[in-house]
Amino acid sequence: MSAKSANAWVTVALIAIVILLAVAPLFLHRDSEFGGADGEAETAITEIAPDYEPWFSPLWEPPGGETESLLFALQAALGAGFIGYFFGLKRGQRQTAK
C-alpha cells in the first residue's frame, strides 16, 4: 500500500470513530432527548445555593428553538465556509506554483 493511500485510510478511520462516538449514544439511550439546555445547569446550582438570584440576564435571547438553531447553523456554516475557502485557496496556490 502506498503511503498516500495508507494516509487516506487513516483519515477515513478517524472520521468513522468520530461518527461512531456521536451515534452510539443515540442507541445506548433510546429514551433520552440528549438535552443540552443551559437551564439544567441551574438545577445543580440551585440545589447547592437555593436562594441564589441571577443578577444579570442576557441582553437578547433567541425567541425559540427555531431561531436558535438558525443561529447555530449560521455559526457552523460561517466557520465551515471559511475552512473550505482556506483549503481551496491553498490547494490552488500550490498547484499554480508547480
Added chain:
Amino acid sequence: MSKKAIGSRVFMLVTALLLLGGRAAWASVNSAPQAMHIMEGFLPPLWAAIWFAVALPFWAIGFRQIGRLVREKPESRLLLGLVGAFAFVLSALKIPSVTGSSSHPTGVGLGAIIFGPFMMSVVGAIVLLFQALLLAHGGLTTLGANTVSMAIVGPLVAYGIWRGLRGRLSEGWVVFLAAALADLTTYVVTSVQLALAYPDPASGFMGAFAKFAAIFAVTQIPLAISEGILTVLIFRALRNTAPVEMRALGLEGA
C-alpha cells in the same frame, strides 16, 4: 511494540471502556447539566470580576501578539482566521454523549498549538462573545470566567503538551492529546469556578467541585476524544496543504 501500536491499543481500550461505562454512568448523571459555559448572571459579581481580572493580562498580551504577527508575518493572517473558524464550527456542534446528554467541543487546541495560548485567549473570547450575544449561551458577565476556562487554561494545557511531548510521540498522538486534554481541562476549570462560587454548605469547596466535576466529566470524555481526532484531521490537512505557512510559524514537519 512501536509507539504507534501502543497508542492505538490504549485508544481502543479507552473507547471500549467509555461505551461500556457510559451506560453505567447514565443512572447517576441522569439530569446532567451540560452547559459548556457558565450562564449569564450565574456568577456572583465578585467572582465575575475576579475572572475578568485573570483574563485581562492574557487578552492584552494576546492582542499585542496578534498585532505583531499581522505586521511581521502577514501571510499568517489567513491561518489565524482558520483556527478561529475551527473553534467557531466546533463550538456550534452539540454532540450526543454516552451519558444521554449533549455537549460541544471547544476547538481551541488547534490554535493553541499553532499560535500559542495568548493569541488563543483573544480568538476564544470572540467565539464566546458571539455565543453570549446572539445565542444567550454563556454570558457577558461570565465572559471572563468562560474565557479563563475555554480560552486560557485549555490552550495553556494544549500548548504545554505540544511543547513537552513533541518529538517523543508521533505528531498525530501529540496533537490528539493536546486537543483532547485541553477540552477536558476546560470542564475541570468550569467545575472549579462553579465550586468556588457555590461551595457546598456541608462539604465545602471540594464537595461542590466533586459534584460539578462528576456531572461534566463523563459527558465530556467522549467529546474530548472526538475533539482530539477532529484536530488531528485538520492538522494533517494543514501539513499537506499549507506547509509553508506552518513552517513560517516554526512548525516544521517531523
